[in-house]
Amino acid sequence: xxxxxxxxxxxxxxxxxxxxxxxxxxxxxxxxxxxxxxxxxxxxxxxxxxxxxxxxxxxxxxxxxxxxxxxxxxxxxxxxxxxxxxxxxxxxxxxxxxxxxxxxxxxxxxxxxxxxxxxxxxxxxxxxxxxxxxxxxxxxxxxxxxxxxxxxxxxxxxxxxxxxxxxxxxxxxxxxxxxxxxxxxxxxxxxxxxxxxxxxxxxxxxxxxxxxxxxxxxxxxxxxxxxxxxxxxxxxxxxxxxxxxxxxxxxxxxxxxxxxxxxxxxxxxxxxxxxxxxxxxxxxxxx
Amino acid sequence: xxxxxxxxxxxxxxxxxxxxxxxxxxxxxxxxxxxxxxxxxxxxxxxxxxxxxxxxxxxxxxxxxxxxxxxxxxxxxxxxxxxxxxxxxxxxxxxxxxxxxxxxxxxxxxxxxxxxxxxxxxxxxxxxxxxxxxxxxxxxxxxxxxxxxxxxxxxxxxxxxxxxxxxxxxxxxxxxxxxxxxxxxxxxxxxxxxxxxxxxxxxxxxxxxxxxxxxxxxxxxxxxxxxxxxxxxxxxxxxxxxxxxxxxxxx
Numbered sequence: 001x002x003x004x005x006x007x008x009x010x011x012x013x014x015x016x017x018x019x020x021x022x023x024x025x026x027x028x029x030x031x032x033x034x035x036x037x038x039x040x041x042x043x044x045x046x047x048x049x050x051x052x053x054x055x056x057x058x059x060x061x062x063x064x065x066x067x068x069x070x071x072x073x074x075x076x077x078x079x080x081x082x083x084x085x086x087x088x089x090x091x092x093x094x095x096x097x098x099x100x101x102x103x104x105x106x107x108x109x110x111x112x113x114x115x116x117x118x119x120x121x122x123x124x125x126x127x128x129x130x131x132x133x134x135x136x137x138x139x140x141x142x143x144x145x146x147x148x149x150x151x152x153x154x155x156x157x158x159x160x161x162x163x164x165x166x167x168x169x170x171x172x173x174x175x176x177x178x179x180x181x182x183x184x185x186x187x188x189x190x191x192x193x194x195x196x197x198x199x200x201x202x203x204x205x206x207x208x209x210x211x212x213x214x215x216x217x218x219x220x221x222x223x224x225x226x227x228x229x230x231x232x233x234x235x236x237x238x239x240x241x242x243x244x245x246x247x248x249x250x251x252x253x254x255x256x257x258x259x260x261x262x263x264x265x266x267x268x269x270x271x272x273x274x275x276x277x278x279x280x281x282x283x284x285x286x287x
Numbered sequence: 288x289x290x291x292x293x294x295x296x297x298x299x300x301x302x303x304x305x306x307x308x309x310x311x312x313x314x315x316x317x318x319x320x321x322x323x324x325x326x327x328x329x330x331x332x333x334x335x336x337x338x339x340x341x342x343x344x345x346x347x348x349x350x351x352x353x354x355x356x357x358x359x360x361x362x363x364x365x366x367x368x369x370x371x372x373x374x375x376x377x378x379x380x381x382x383x384x385x386x387x388x389x390x391x392x393x394x395x396x397x398x399x400x401x402x403x404x405x406x407x408x409x410x411x412x413x414x415x416x417x418x419x420x421x422x423x424x425x426x427x428x429x430x431x432x433x434x435x436x437x438x439x440x441x442x443x444x445x446x447x448x449x450x451x452x453x454x455x456x457x458x459x460x461x462x463x464x465x466x467x468x469x470x471x472x473x474x475x476x477x478x479x480x481x482x483x484x485x486x487x488x489x490x491x492x493x494x495x496x497x498x499x500x501x502x503x504x505x506x507x508x509x510x511x512x513x514x515x516x517x518x519x520x521x522x523x524x525x526x527x528x529x530x531x532x533x534x535x536x537x538x
Contacts (some may be wrong), residue, residue, distance in 0.1 A: 013393035044370050045409030046438065049478035069369025075292045082369055102472075108293045110365040113336070114328040116295060119309075151325065155309040156289045189321070190313030219312060220319040227324060 009096035010026035010035050010062055010208060010253035010281060014275040016268055017066075017230075017257045018076075021051050025265035027060070032034040032276040033269065035096065037064040037255050044085050053258040054093070062096035062157040064255070065089060066207065069111065072131045072145070073104035075120040083138050083200035090139050097208060097253075099177045100135070101166070102128065119154035119207075122163040132172040144207045147168075149214075149228035161186075162200040169205045176202065178252075179210035180245055184238045189219075194241055211242060211275065212257035231260035234271060242278050251282040298322065299329050301363050322401050333361040334373070336401035340375050341401045343456045344394060346380070356385070356479040372409050375402060394448035399472060400449050400482070403441035407473045410439035415476060415529035421522075428536040430503025434496040436525075436534040439475035450484050474528025483524040492521065501537065 018026070025283035026033070036057060043054055057063065070082060090098055097101070103115035118124050135143055145168060147161060159167075165176060179199060187194035213232030219225045246252070256271045290307035298304045334357040336346045345353040360381055366374045379398040388394055389410040415437065421429070443449065450471045451464035469484045472493075488509045489518035496504040509516050 041369050041371065045372055047412035048408050048439075048475065049411055052407070052478065071369075079369075085370075106294060107296045107368065109367050110296065111367060111369045112296065112299065113332045113366065113369075114325060114327045116292075116325060119289065150313075152310045152321045153313040154290060155311055155315075187356065192313070219321055221312075221316070224319060225324070254420070 001224050009152060010064055012251035012253055012279065012286075013257045014204040014272040014279070016255060016272055017259060018057065019258075019262050020050070020053060022126060022265045022268065023057075023261065027281065029144070029269070030061070030263075031269070033061075033272050035062040035253065036063065037066050037257075040065050040067040040086055040089055042067045042268075058093055063093060064097040064099065064253075065093065065095040066133055067100040068115070069105060070100050070135070071104045071111075072100050073102060073116075073124065073128055074106055074131070075104070075127070076107065077130050078134055079106060083135065086135075089138055097144060098141055099146055099150060099208065099266045101146045102168075103148050106183045113149055115246065117148060117150055117152065117154070120157040120159045120161060122158065125159075125164060125167055129168055132168065132174050132258070135274075136172065136174065141246045142173065142175060142195065142276040144175040144177040146179055146197070147182050148186070148203075149179070149182040149189075149226075151189055151225065153190055160200070162202070163195060168203045171200055173201070174205075175207040176248075177210060178203070178206045180211070181212045181214060181234065181238050182228060183255075184235070184241050185228050188224055188226050195197045195244055198241070198245050198248065203245070206249055206252055207244070208255060209242070209249075210255050210257055211238060212259075214238075230257045234274075235266075239274065239278060241254065242262065243281075246278060246282040249282075251279055251286050254279055290496065295325075299326050300365070302326060330358065330361060333365065335360060336371050336374055337361065337378065339377065340405060341398055343401060343453055344398050346393060346456050347391065347397065348388065348453075357424060360383075372405065373394070389406075393445070393449060393452055395496045396443065396445040396447050396449045397452055398475075400405070400443050400447075400453055403443050403471075403473050404488055407439040407441050407475045408439075410475065410513075413437040413439065413529075413532045415526070416531045416533060418526050420534055423467075424534070424536065429534070431507075431537040432502050432534040433499050433537070434502060434531065435535070436493070436497065437474060437530050437532050439473070439480070440528070440530040441473040442493060443471045443473070444490050445471070448481055454483070454488075472524050472530060474525070474530035476527075476529030481528045483528055486517045486520045486523055488516045489521045489524075492516075492518075 011034050013034035016033050018036040018038050055108050101115050183194050183197050211234050212230040215227040215229045217225045254275045290309045294307045306322040336379050337357045384396040392462045400437045438486045448464040448469050450469045454461040473480050473482050486534045492509045498528045
């Protein structure tokens with residue numbers, strides 16, 4: 001069991017998801033961005049520009065490694081080869097944080113390239129906790145587990161997502177990555193109260209907050225169905241939910257995610273500036 | 288009733304299959320088209336990944352045809368690895384056996400070229416050889432040497448003018464492809480893969496050298512099958528693409 005009290009090594013400041021097209025801009029005018037997050041799987045080649053850029057950036061910025069392919073919620077065993085590749089990356093890069101998702105994406109030798117949902121049952125809890133134990137043991141570091149965006153629910157679930165995540169942290173000592181946009185998306189889609197979710201979330205275990213844009217569609221009954229697209233500016237109600245969260249959690253490392261239709265650097269830097277303003281009250285209180 | 292990951296996966300890949308019954312909208316109603324968010328995320332993201340990896344194939348058959356084709360491919364060959372940079376390894380062979388595109392004979396080789404470029408892009412780094420060594424080594428030392436190539440080096444052999452076709456589609460003012468077979472060498476001097484056509488016999492020579500045959504012996508073998516083999520042209524290609532890393536004369 002890992003010591004859950006050790007805090008993330010990321011600064012309580014805005015960071016962004018790194019996109020190669022922003023390489024020169026980030027080196028020239030990063031403000032207010034103080035740290036970067038990469039998707040682990042994009043840096044599992046053997047050489048070339050991706051690794052050269054990452055080595056260069058890591059000399060100037062704390063880096064968060066965010067996995068999108070480990071499939072921690074898999075019914076089957078974790079992919080040992082993939083875990084070994086994550087270890088190789090974390091060993092040479094020595095990132096300030098490693099995080100993955102409460103989801104599955106691989107099954108029977110196929111990788112589905114999406115974060116697929118899990119029923120919240122005792123059986124899932126046991127399996128996810130075992131997998132997180134294995135990850136933390138192999139990597140030799142504590143990980144953060146991210147709450148998902150949900151578009152549907154499982155009739156077989158026996159506990160709430162917040163109870164599930166709390167139990168996971170208690171069993172494994174892992175920290176949590178709280179994606180505030182995911183909370184808003186899931187709460188809207190499943191007609192839950194987003195603020196009640198935050199109230200019930202183990203905020204002391206949160207090592208990082210994510211914020212991203214979503215798209216709005218409708219389900220069969222005309223009810224709003226929000227899609228976690230990471231392809232737009234962050235919506236105003238999500239910023240409001242962030243304020244509500246930070247009032248309760250205190251300052252946290254805050255990541256802006258923008259993965260599709262990626263804008264030019266100034267647009268992303270503006271979102272990070274808005275993140276810096278959102279963090280300011282909690283930073284003032286904490287000092 | 289529960290939904291296993293086997294059930295979930297099957298319904299993702301088969302749009303005709305009913306949504307697994309234990310999935311709800313959170314208010315005890317069936318999930319219905321909410322499930323399509325996952326179907327869409329999986330299938331569309333894989334199709335887009337494939338199209339981004341094969342831009343010239345996409346251009347040659349058109350984005351709409353490519354999307355239809357990719358829909359078939361991603362269901363028949365989902366990735367078996369989370370490293371999406373590797374996705375599409377079976378795509379050239381899939382194109383070769385896809386009946387409706389049999390009239391576009393060169394398509395599979397263009398896909399092979401695009402796949403090889405991507406492999407070169409992500410391959411391990413290596414420092415290209417200093418060309419001065421060719422002036423410094425006496426001829427007998429050169430003949431006795433074994434050769435080390437860069438990990439990024441890739442070879443695509445085609446009975447079509449595959450490099451000309453690629454360039455005609457990707458670079459401005461490129462000439463019309465000529466009707467000749469092309470064997471292509473891809474190397475990566477620093478970060479950007481470079482492609483060059485090689486003289487006939489080059490691929491066979493490189494295979495011999497990769498098997499540690501001495502340069503002089505390998506050249507003799509090639510000259511038997513290709514009496515006019517142009518080694519200096521191949522050497523130019525190897526140096527321009529950074530594919531040559533070391534020459535080690537025998538002691």
